[in-house]
Ligand SMILES: CC(=O)N[C@@H](CC(=O)O)C(=O)NC[C@H](CC1(C(=O)N[C@@H](Cc2ccc(O)cc2)C(=O)O)CCCC1)C(=O)O
């Protein structure tokens with residue numbers, strides 16, 4: 314009948330207006346909890362979630378009704394908005410909403426407040442950030458590293474394990490009440506519009522696996538040099554606590570043990586930051602200046618007023634795990650992080666500010682479209698910019714690195730040191746970025762359950778990462794609980810996707826910036842041409858299926874690992890030569906993996 318399209322558009326306009334207000338309310342309550350962890354603040358979230366769940370379900374049902382009508386009259390855009398609104402997995406019963414909310418806040422609180430105390434001295438109890446993070450990065454003492462690694466898992470594993478088991482029941486109930494097979498399927502559909510994403514990511518990893526195994530063999534050899542064959546087998550997996558990171562997810566923080574040419578002056582930004590008295594504010598302003606040089610936006614007044622960028626000293630318990638928040642009102646954007654003055658934090662600031670740039674670029678969209686084209690896109694924005702910032706060329710522009718001179722021999726060596734640093738951050742991460750949700754998808758499917766949570770976790774850690782626990786593990790432990798995203802219930806495959814597409818994005822932006830030569834030397838700083846191309850893609854939000862957004866930026870319609878492989882080609886040649894006498898790969902079926910190394 315006449316006007317059905319107009320009525321649909323009016324309904325959507327009203328929906329989006331209300332969704333923006335409701336998103337802002339939810340974000341404020343989350344912010345208040347994360348910056349002042351208390352039961353009272355958790356309760357406020359719980360109460361709001363009860364009301365929000367009911368509204369979500371009602372709107373999803375109305376959207377399904379609209380889609381049953383003669384949709385031939387509806388525009389593509391109207392149909393897409395209704396489709397996205399039906400992607401909801403809210404629980405039906407208030408008591409279930411409350412219980413699931415309680416379980417989540419309890420798990421987060423245990424993780425965020427987690428501290429480990431040195432034996433016989435309750436005084437020095439170390440929180441994860443910055444103390445345990447710094448210990449894992451700086452200690453070269455096998456036993457001290459083991460103490461920190463095991464203690465953190467003792468503090469976060471057993472206490473979270475049973476909460477998580479019950480939490481999963483509610484997660485799957487929520488998915489099934491809304492017609493999804495399980496929560497894993499809902500995550501794949503709502504974050505990537507593709508329930509078969511698990512097949513796609515396996516194929517993508519297969520393309521980068523040979524290069525990862527070369528890096529693994531090289532690192533294993535260097536760790537044998539450092540710790541001896543007593544601790545590190547030349548044919549087996551690497552002990553999980555020796556890689557400079559509490560989860561062995563990135564290995565760049567032990568670069569001093571790993572770089573190809575150690576006595577060539579390397580890219581040590583942290584000491585330069587400290588020598589030049591960088592403040593937290595100056596680190597944020599430096600990141601903002603890069604985005605502005607591309608023609609992107611300044612941070613807003615409210616950003617500077619309301620962000621939490623240092624760990625409070627007034628006794629409040631806060632969630633130090635960095636995050637960016639969009640308050641859905643086109644002016645209030647915030648970053649929360651317990652910033653330290655070092656290179657890794659400078660990188661994180663760019664990552665978080667990348668989220669804020671995306672929020673700002675799509676702020677004109679109807680609220681249902683204020684998301685990344687897919688969840689991996691949102692994670693790739695800041696990282697892509699950081700690929701330019703990390704180059705020796707750019708660090709030299711920032712006066713954070715001395716001039717690298719024009720001695721050809723020296724430049725080659727420094728180039729390999731730089732590529733090794735990037736590989737330890739980006740290549741090393743890929744199997745880890747893949748395995749967290751492979752484990753969780755199987756938990757949601759019921760293939761992994763409370764009787765084998767840890768066995769399945771370490772099977773995946775061995776199979777994909779080639780690392781193993783240094784001490785015996787059992788099902789009384791719950792090692793997935795030691796990684797933020799599991800107790801916080803934040804999906805993770807987005808980072809695996811991001812670590813591939815950010816090189817695709819960088820290749821396209823470098824092309825737009827007129828860069829010639831290898832892309833690992835490309836710095837798009839001050840290229841408004843690159844900025845325009847990036848903004849064009851970002852401004853779409855999730856208004857188009859992600860292949861359309863990928864095409865706008867790169868001309869391609871799929872995730873293409875050739876970009877990361879091209880970036881690291883010089884390093885791959887180096888690694889193959891270095892590894893000529895090494896066994897590539899590791900024993901898969903090490904007898905009883907849980908017995909520890
Ligand atoms: C309201 C809300 O939830 N906002 C989202 C953003 C949004 O969705 O709008 C958000 O702020 N999420 C927090 C999360 C924080 C970090 C993270 O968790 N990183 C992963 C993976 C990784 C590891 C190394 C690396 O170089 C890059 C990524 C990890 O640390 O394992 C910690 C430091 C970096 C990013 C983030 O920013 O993604």
Ligand SMILES: [Zn+2]
Pocket residue numbers: 664665668691692
């Ligand atoms: Zn992120």
